[in-house]
Amino acid sequence: MIQGLFSGFSETIQQNLGWTPEQATIIAERILKLAEGKLYPVTFQARQIYSRKLNIGKDKIEKILTVYSHELSSVNSNFHIPQDLSQISPENYFQHKPLIRLSKDEYLLTSSSICSPAFYKAIVSELRAKVESKINDKLGDKIEDFIKGEFLRRGIRFNFGKYSGTQKGKVDEIDIVVEASNTLIFFEVKAKPLTRRSRCGSDLNLLFDLSDSLLTSQIQINKHEIYIRKNGSISLKNGSIFELNDRDIAQVSITLLDFGSFQDRTVVFQLLENMLLGKVEASDDVNKVEKLNKKLNDFKLQFNELVQLDPTRAKNPFYNCWFLSVPQLLILLDNVNSSDDLKRELWRTRSITTSSLDFYREYEYARELAAARDST
Structure with a gap:
């Protein structure tokens, strides 16, 4: 679905961000596959995503993982009560990205069912900031x-x-x-x-x-x-x-x-x-x-x-x-x-x-x- 929605922007995304919607979709599917059938938070290493079969270079995978992940120190920063939600910067709001980066090579997916929509939101936020400000339209x-x-x-x-x-x-x-x-x-x-x-x-x-x-x-x-x-x-x-x-x-x-x-x-x-x-x-x-x-x-x-x-x-x-x-x-x-x-x-x-x-x-x-x- 993600691939189909952003297909018209593929060339522009490739030029501006260095990866394509197709590649972002493949990485999202790979991550969700690691969490398949698991009803608890899942951690994984970046090397578990690398594969010759994917035909995606490590540099592009790193860029996509960065788009998909919060830094541990910033996620939901200054979020104390529900009303704070509107004040959190978009890049720090938990539901805008599916992953939390625990270290240079380790990532956390807290729940595949809850976090799945955030793969889409992360891509949209990146496109809105760096490719097309009116992407929603x-x-x-x-x-x-x-x-x-x-x-x-x-x-x-x-x-x-x-x-x-x-x-x-x-x-x-x-x-x-x-x-x-x-x-x-x-x-x-x-x-x-x-x-x-x-x-x-x-x-x-x-x-x-x-x-x-x-x-x-x-x-x-x-x-x-x-x-x-x-x-x-x-x-x-x-x-x-x-x-x-x-x-x-x-x-x-x-x-x-x-x-x-x-x-x-x-x-x-x-x-x-x-x-x-x-x-x-x-x-x-x-x-x-x-x-x-x-x-x-x-x-x-x-x-x-x-x-x-x-x-x-x-x-x-x-x-x-x-x-x-x-x-x-x-x-x-x-x-x-x-x-x-x-x-x-x-x-x-x-x-x-x-x-x-x-x-x-x-x-x-x-x-x-x-x-x-x-x-x-």
């Missing part, structure tokens, strides 16, 4: 391409592209729409991560992050749903046409990395319902607050229009909405070989909750229940 298209590739591999039928919107001269764009037998599933992809300020308890910054991910994607998908409910079909500028044909509509907002409990369906329902009720007032970040309130107003207007077009929407307004990360989507895709399979796996998580706020556990539990039912 360019990753959205890469994420879409990655998901499309995964869909193609599994025989999932989908469309994407631009079309003439309801407003004169306005062009809207569908990231991905999957056509299942009785459902259209719209996917909207956002690269926006959950920032450190949100993680340390800043309610206002959390609202900003959710606005730039969940709310923005819902507003964009609502445009598509309103259009197709009014017109019965959408004609894309690439020549493709797809019709509603009395099918149900599902909305899936996709982020690159996990947003934790905020991607639990019960929490998503509550968030979206609250976004219909009022506006935000704050003395800080006035411009951001104004933009957020503009989105909230647009969201309310869209909701009222959708209820008029589909009165059943008023009873369970967000029952067909999902907020997933790419890793969560990939877990679903492990059991998918068609568009209808994708709809089935999504629907497994639709009505089941254990209040764990853990998508992975709840999806596993849903599959266990289905297997037990099918065996009787």
Whole structure:
């Protein structure tokens, strides 16, 4: 996945940093292989990474290991209480790099499951600092391409592209729409991560992050749903046409990395319902607050229009909405070989909750229940 996301930057990264995304991916896989099946911190020597089979020089491996590792004396420096999280410099924040360098040749991986996303974050931080300052803005298209590739591999039928919107001269764009037998599933992809300020308890910054991910994607998908409910079909500028044909509509907002409990369906329902009720007032970040309130107003207007077009929407307004990360989507895709399979796996998580706020556990539990039912 890392290799695919950064493939377009390979030549620039090679010139500026002396290594490629492909090589960084190989080293990450090598490290995770050393920790495979181990539920405890793992230490390793740099020489355990060296191998002629890798066809990567020691100098490049050293550079990549440096990108991936904290110095022992600096990791989480001055981190005493959760609120300190936003004050720690990015290079010292533990979750931004997967390894801790114990000595010149020895490294520590505290947990492969917890630290795995940090391989990606370490690369992004390095690219942002030394290659492309607006790297996040360019990753959205890469994420879409990655998901499309995964869909193609599994025989999932989908469309994407631009079309003439309801407003004169306005062009809207569908990231991905999957056509299942009785459902259209719209996917909207956002690269926006959950920032450190949100993680340390800043309610206002959390609202900003959710606005730039969940709310923005819902507003964009609502445009598509309103259009197709009014017109019965959408004609894309690439020549493709797809019709509603009395099918149900599902909305899936996709982020690159996990947003934790905020991607639990019960929490998503509550968030979206609250976004219909009022506006935000704050003395800080006035411009951001104004933009957020503009989105909230647009969201309310869209909701009222959708209820008029589909009165059943008023009873369970967000029952067909999902907020997933790419890793969560990939877990679903492990059991998918068609568009209808994708709809089935999504629907497994639709009505089941254990209040764990853990998508992975709840999806596993849903599959266990289905297997037990099918065996009787």
